[in-house]
Amino acid sequence: MDDDLSYRHAPVGDLFPSPGSAAEWAAYRISDEQVRFFDTFGYLAGIPMLTPEQVEVLREDLAALTQPSHPGHRLFYEYNSNESVDHSRVLFHALGAWRITPGFHDLLWNPAFLVPASQLLRGGVRFWHDQLFSKPARHGGVVAWHQDYSYWTRTKPMSHLTCWIALDDATRDNGCLHYVPRSHLWDLLPKPALAGDMDAIQSVLSPEQKEQFEPVAIELKKGMATFHHPLMLHGSFENRTEGPRRAAVINVFRDGVRSASSEPLLEGVPPIQAGHPISGRFFPSLFNPKSVGGNNWLGFSRSEEEMR
DSSP: TTOGEEEEEOOSSSSOOSSSSSHHHTOOOOOOHHHHHHHHSEEEEEEEEEHHHHHHHHHHHHHHHTTTOOGGGOOOEEEEEOOOSSSTTTTTEEGGGGTTTTHHHHHHHHHHHHHHHHHHHTOOOOEEEEEEEOOOOOBBBBEEEEGGGGTTTTTESSOEEEEEEEOBBBBTTTEEEETTTGGGGGOOOOOOOOTSSSGGGGGGGHHHHHHHHOEEOOOOOTTEEEEETTOEEEEEBOOOOSSSSEEEEEEEEEOOEEOOSOOSSSSTTTOOTTTTOOOOOSOOOEEEEGGTTHHHHEEESSOOOOOO
C-alpha cells in the first residue's frame, strides 16, 4: 500500500538530517560515564533528542492521529482512545504511528536516538515498535508500574531498549515517568494491566524488593529523552495540570534477537518462526555502528558476542 510507510526503511523527509561523516555521527555519542550509569541503575535521563521545530511537527502529527476519523487508523497495531481503567481519567495510547506519518516514521532514524541506542545495546539497532501516549489536561490517567519485557517475552535474548521522548515538559504534576533504580536487576515480575492500579505492584514484590522500592521522578524538558532497560520498573501518575502531557516512545532491540514464538509478534504482522532472527518489513534495521566506524568507535565495553 503506497500510504503504508512500513515499506520505507529510510527517512522519507528531511526532518532528521543524517550525519555525513563519522565525526558528525560521533557528536551524538554519550559518555562512558553515562553508559556506566545506565548499566548500574537501569536508566539514563536528560538526553537531548528533538529540536523545538521537530517537537512541533510531532505534536501536530499526534493531534491528527488522536482523531478517530484519521484515514491512517487501520495501520495502527493497537489504538486506545482511552486505555484508563478509571473512566474519570483519560490515557491515549497507540502503537504503529511510524506507518502513518512522515514525522513519526523518520523519528526512528534520528541520529540523536540511534547513536546512544547503539552504545547502550552494544551493537546494531533494530526496530521493535513505537508508542504514543497522551494525558489530557486535568484528568490524564496513570500508567501502572510495569517492566516492558513482561509484554515482550516472545523475543530472546532480552536485549531490548526503550527511549521515552517528551513532547511537553514532563513534571511530577503532569505525570512524568518514575523509575525504581536498580530494579532492572530483579527477575521478571507478573504482567499488570498497563493503565490499572498504581498500587497493584506491591502485591507481587518480595520483602526485599519492597525495601528497594524507592522511585525517582524523571522530569524532562520537551525534546529531551530518557532510555531504560527492559526490566526497569517504571510508571507514571495522573496529569493534574492545565496542559497536556504527550510523549513518543521508540522500542528497539539489538540486531540478532530472535523470535521465541510462532505467534504474531505484533497485531496484524505475519509471524516469524520461533528461533529465527527478527527482521523484515515491520522490523527494519535502523543503525549498524560498523558502517560509521565499528564497535570500538562507539566505545563498547563488551562485545556483541558476549552480550548474546
